[in-house]
Amino acid sequence: MKTSAFHSLGRSFQVLSLRANGETRLHCLQFSFLTCLNQWLAFSSSSNVRPFPDYSPKKPTIRDSDLVHQISNAIRLRRSEPLRRVLKPFESKFRSDHLVWVLMSIKNDYKLVLDFFNWACLQRDPNLEARCIVIQIAAACKDLKVADELIRDFWAKPNLEVGHAFTLFVERLIYTYKEWGSDPHVFDVFFHVLAEAGLFAEARSFFDKLLNYGILVSVDSCNLYLSYLSNSTHGLVMTLKVYVEFSRAGVCWNTTSYNIIMSTLCQLARLKEAHTLLLQMEFKGYPPDVVSYSTIINGYCQIGELEEVLHLIEEMQFKGLKPNSYTYNSIILLLFKSGNVDKTETILKEMVNQGITPDNVVYTTLIDGFCKQGNTQAAYMLFHEMQAQRIIPDFIAYTAIICGFCQNGNMLEADKLFTEMLGRGVRPDEVTYSALVDGYCKLGDMKKAFFLHNQMVRHGLVPNVVTYTTLADGLCKIGELETANELLKEMRAKGLQLNVWTYNSMVNGLCKVGNLAQALQLKEEMEVAGIHPDVVTYTTLMDAYCKMGEMGKASELLQEMLKRGLQPTVVTFNVLMNAFCQLGRLEDGEKLLQWMLDRKIMPNTTTYNCLMKQYSIRNNMHRTTEIYRAMQAEGMMPDGNTYNILIKGHCKARNMKEAWYLYKAMAGKGFVLTATSYNALIRGFLKRKKMLEARKIFEEMRREGLNADEDIYSFFVNYEEGNSDNNFALCDEAIEELVGKAKN
Known part of the structure; x- marks a missing residue:
């Protein structure tokens, strides 16, 4: 194998x-x-098995027999001529009974049977007996497609009373079976039509009736x-x-x-x-x-x-x-x-090695999965690969990657994809618009957020609770609390019920602008409205207290949450972990990590990143590496933040071999370096006199559109003395960097 x-x-x-x-x-x-x-x-x-009934049709009169004989001879002898012309003289005298009698005369000539039946259908709707006869002949001639079409044509009639029609059709089909075809495939065709039409009771009744025969x-x-x-x-x-x-x-x-x-x-x-x-x-x-x-x-x-x-x-x-x-x-x-x-x-x-080309479902699954994991870069690479394979991205693929870019704050790429999506006629829904609204709200660009909200309404989409909550949250973050409240009133007026997520967004917005007192008041209003604060509510308030250094207050909220029977999540513990690390209480942070592991509360990458970052800042790369390995042993995969922390730490400790290895591993997984990580790598290589590596990283940084620190620009300007064009470009970038810092 x-x-x-x-x-x-x-x-x-x-x-x-x-x-x-x-x-x-x-x-x-x-x-x-x-x-x-x-x-x-x-x-x-x-x-219980009984024989099929004998076929005994109505006998024709002498006059009818003559007419049937004339019609049969005419269509046989003049078969090369159009049937309409041949049978024109007989149209006024032709009745439904004549159809069956002529069929009896020509039943061994299948093509003639079909042609004559089609002509008869143009004169008047054939009776059910004649239709079943032709169905039997078609089945006997192994033309199950025609048999199927004739059955479907009958069941497609408007205002058909199913129960009565079913009884009549089954009777005629069984009545004509012995004389006209005796091919059991005809019953398979009818059974199939009934099943496909969803007439399961009728199909089952037909199955049982056939058993009797x-x-x-x-x-x-x-x-x-x-x-x-x-x-x-x-x-x-x-x-x-x-x-x-x-x-x-x-x-x-x-x-x-x-x-x-x-x-x-x-x-x-x-x-x-x-x-x-x-x-x-x-x-x-x-x-x-x-x-x-x-x-x-x-x-x-x-x-x-x-x-x-x-x-x-x-x-x-x-x-x-x-x-x-x-x-x-x-x-x-x-x-x-x-x-x-x-x-x-x-x-x-x-x-791919098995020769199976990934389809739209596989690509969309991968794209959505990577976006949810925060690795939008890898998702975007798959998105391009998907298009290169001439697989047109659908609404789900576009929405997934737009959401990914919005979560990362890369609204330039999100907007670009949104425009492409519209240009291809792929219609966005409330989820797509809500993601874009959320992305612009996070950037504080409320003008663009409300523009998208209005565009959404113009396209016939109804903003939902998520959309309004996102807008209210964005307004809270820029201090527009009164406008946010007005928006919530509009939301209620449209019949949308405020839910716990809406309140949590408002609480989060108030905490972000430092208005903790009003956030706590809103928590009380939630309870009065019959909406109980959840883990997110408590975690948000705990985070606010932790950032103020009031660990005691945060602990009180944790106790209150536990008394209410709410189970803290890994995010709750990450809030505490971040607070311990920010306050320099790394021993308490490690105790918290061990406590989580002992109680089978699985930490995530963020939990480990908090500890690694602080140990790295303290230049304790030995302990940083130990925590990194412990994280991998627990099955946690490093993210972009992990790699950036480790690379900066190793560069600071002059472990350039380890930093270079991590940089390659990071690039291979689709993660990107931050500007500070690029600067750290370049400085580390310059200190080690590794000019080739430093230059390579510097050029890559410029291609990514990131600006290096002033001292790095100065070094390469002096280093490139013989290349004036490149020097001018570097000087321009350095000036842009200084102007940007001055504006900030």
């Missing part, structure tokens, strides 16, 4: 399923055949019935019930059948039963296919069972089955949910 990227996700898993040899497979096939044979014998020997609907038609039923409002439980009842009736299910039932069981959260069915398929003579495995793999992905997924992948590959795009997409989603974001790139490469 070829080495797979899935091996890198964990230890190798032993394949537990039996690998049947030739004898076992033969035994399975024999078992399956005998089972079906026994079911059929039991079914066919039933005393010794006809069993084919397994393929039964599969279609199960598939449509499982996707209907009738529910998944009914699908399982029908599966059991059809089995008792004698239907021999195949791989497709089991795949449908496994999917149904997975949707009902009965995954163990679905997995058991997968194992049983082999012994029933139906080896599982890619769809079978993908269904179970997706089920385990939904509940986060990574080990079971890897085991199934191993088993699948052992049997020579390649995962498809559906399988890969399920695994990618699981990896994002479990925090193994970096592993998704490995899976994506594996997918």
Whole structure:
């Protein structure tokens, strides 16, 4: 077996399923055949089976017989001429009864039957008996497409009373069967049409009626019935019930059948039963296919069972089955949910190596996942790769990456993508607009935020609670508290209910502008309004107290929160951790970290970053590195902030080899250096006389649009004495940097 990227996700898993040899497979096939044979014998020997009725149509008069004879001879002898011209003399005398009698005369000439029937339909609507006759002839001639069209044409009639029409149609179809076709496929076609139309009760009634005549609907038609039923409002439980009842009736299910039932069981959260069915398929003579495995793999992905997924992948590959795009997409989603974001790139490469081109769903999943992890740069790279593969990004992909840029405050790129989105005719929704409004509110650009709000309304979208809350929050942050309150009044006037998130945004806005007293008052107003403060409310207020150095007050709020039965989140503890670090109480910070780990409260990257940053500032890179390794041991992946902290710390400690290694690792994962990190790297290399590396980093910094510190510009101006053009460019950048600092 070829080495797979899935091996890198964990230890190798032993394949537990039996690998049947030739004898076992033969035994399975024999078992399956005998089972079906026994079911059929039991079914066919039933005393309830009755013969199909004999066809006995109305007898024509002598005059009618003459007319039928004339029409039949005319269309046979002059078949090369247009039928309308041939039958023009007979139009005034032609009745519905004549249609059946002519069909009896020409039934062995299939093309002539169809042509004549089409002509008759232009004269008047044919009766149901004639229609069923032509359907029977088409089925007997193996033209199931025409049979299907004729059945659909009948059921497409307006104002059709389903119950009555069903009874009449079934009677005529059975009545014409023995004389006109005797091909059971005709019943499969009708059964399929009923299932596709959602007429499940009628289809089931038809199935039972056919049993009385010794006809069993084919397994393929039964599969279609199960598939449509499982996707209907009738529910998944009914699908399982029908599966059991059809089995008792004698239907021999195949791989497709089991795949449908496994999917149904997975949707009902009965995954163990679905997995058991997968194992049983082999012994029933139906080896599982890619769809079978993908269904179970997706089920385990939904509940986060990574080990079971890897085991199934191993088993699948052992049997020579390649995962498809559906399988890969399920695994990618699981990896994002479990925090193994970096592993998704490995899976994506594996997918491409298997010759499977990632589709829109896979790319969108990756883009959305990276954006939610804060790695917008990696998401943007995938977005460009997606377009290079000529896969048009949809609304979800655009919205995900726009939200990512907005969260990072990169409104220039967000606005650029939004314009591109509109230009391609991809319509944004409330989520897209709310993300942009939020991004501009965070920048304090309330004019642009309200412009987007108005544009949203003009396009027929109704601003929701999130949009109004975001605007109110932005107004609070710039001190426009009265305007924010007016906006909330407008929100109430439109029938939108203030929720805990709205209040939390207001509390957060008040805390941001230092108005803690009013924030506490708003907390009391929440309770009066019947909206209880949640963990976010308390965490926001605790953060405000911590930033003021009032750890006692923060502790009181923590106690109040615990008394109310609210469970602190990692963000709550990060607030305390940040406060301890800012106050220089690193021992207390480490005690808090250990306390969290002891109580199975999983810290996140931010928790570790707080400690690493302070130890790095103290030039204690030994302890910084220990914390970094401990973070990785707990399964936490470093983010852009982690790398910037470590790189600046190692540069300050002159560990340039380590700093350079981290810089390369960071770039490989799509994270970007901050201006201070660039400056630190350049200074570190200059001190070590590593001019080539320093120059490379300096040029990269300029390409990123970041300005170096004045002393670095001065060095390179002097260093480039022979290159006047480059010197002028560097001088311009240095002046721009000084002007920018002066403005600030």
